[in-house]
Amino acid sequence: QSALTQPASVSGSPGQSITISCTGTSSDVGSYNLVSWFQQHPGKAPKLMIYEVNKRPSGVSDRFSGSKSGNTASLTISGLQAEDEADYYCCSYAGTNTIFGGGTKLTVL
Amino acid sequence: EVQLVESGGGLVKAGGSLRLSCAASGFTFSSYSMNWVRQAPGKGLEWVSSISSGTSYIYYADSVKGRFTISRDNAKNSLYLQMNSLRAEDTAVYYCARDISPYCSGGSCYSGGSFDIWGQGTMVTVSS
Numbered sequence: 001q002s003a004l005t006q007p008a009s010v011s012g013s014p015g016q017s018i019t020i021s022c023t024g025t026s027s028d029v030g031s032y033n034l035v036s037w038f039q040q041h042p043g044k045a046p047k048l049m050i051y052e053v054n055k056r057p058s059g060v061s062d063r064f065s066g067s068k069s070g071n072t073a074s075l076t077i078s079g080l081q082a083e084d085e086a087d088y089y090c091c092s093y094a095g096t097n098t099i100f101g102g103g104t105k106l107t108v109l
Numbered sequence: 110e111v112q113l114v115e116s117g118g119g120l121v122k123a124g125g126s127l128r129l130s131c132a133a134s135g136f137t138f139s140s141y142s143m144n145w146v147r148q149a150p151g152k153g154l155e156w157v158s159s160i161s162s163g164t165s166y167i168y169y170a171d172s173v174k175g176r177f178t179i180s181r182d183n184a185k186n187s188l189y190l191q192m193n194s195l196r197a198e199d200t201a202v203y204y205c206a207r208d209i210s211p212y213c214s215g216g217s218c219y220s221g222g223s224f225d226i227w228g229q230g231t232m233v234t235v236s237s
Contacts, residue, residue, distance in 0.1 A: 003153075005126060015181045034212055036222045038154070045230055046146075046154065052210055089154050091222040093212050098144070098156040098220040102203035 003103035004029065011107040017078040020104045022090030023071060030071035033038050033091035037066060037075045041086045049088075050075060082108050092093075111135035111226055119233030125195050125235075131188040131205030131228055139163075139183035142208040144220055145190050146228075147201035157203070158190065159220035161211065167216045172198075197237040202230040220237050 005023040012018040035051045038046035050066035058061040083106040117129040139195035147156040158179040178191040
């Protein structure tokens with residue numbers, strides 16, 4: 001399977017909301033509620049922010065939310081803060097494979 | 110504290126082998142599916158392999174199939190990745206990760222991508 005498609009970069013000002021899209025196919029994102037999102041700061045391990053499309057792990061701010069429509073999943077970050085600046089990756093179940101998106105660099109202006 | 114600690118990375122020549130280890134602590138290791146995920150320098154994340162809690166279900170990315178072998182020892186709370194016939198394109202940081210939501214269907218279980226705990230990573234460099 002091909003990687004999921006994410007925009008290379010997005011940006012926003014503190015306090016604003018941004019949305020990162022993640023487009024797959026009817027064989028992965030479109031057919032299963034098994035999309036997750038990870039935040040990665042430089043030199044650090046990824047951190048799970050959203051799983052099963054819209055569930056937040058304990059300790060993750062409710063400023064982070066996930067959704068899905070058809071073959072596209074989305075991560076929305078509201079009330080942007082400086083510490084949200086990082087790379088974000090989506091991930092989806094795809095049968096015998098698990099596939100990631102190419103990553104999106106979020107810049108907080 | 111829930112923790113995963115990888116080890117075993119290093120510099121190896123193309124065609125060589127390495128065995129990575131991942132030591133788990135702070136949770137019931139035998140109850141969780143585990144995965145290896147890698148990240149080449151400056152690149153994105155790539156899923157490598159998964160193994161179910163009881164080792165019944167094992168899967169590999171096409172890029173490593175036939176060369177890498179995932180295994181686990183639940184008595185030792187440890188996950189392993191045996192990497193043979195290494196190539197330059199295998200150069201990456203290798204992370205082990207716990208899966209909290211594997212997908213089970215038709216008598217098989219697969220990685221669900223819900224990786225909630227990650228190790229700090231171990232660097233593997235393959236020289237050509």
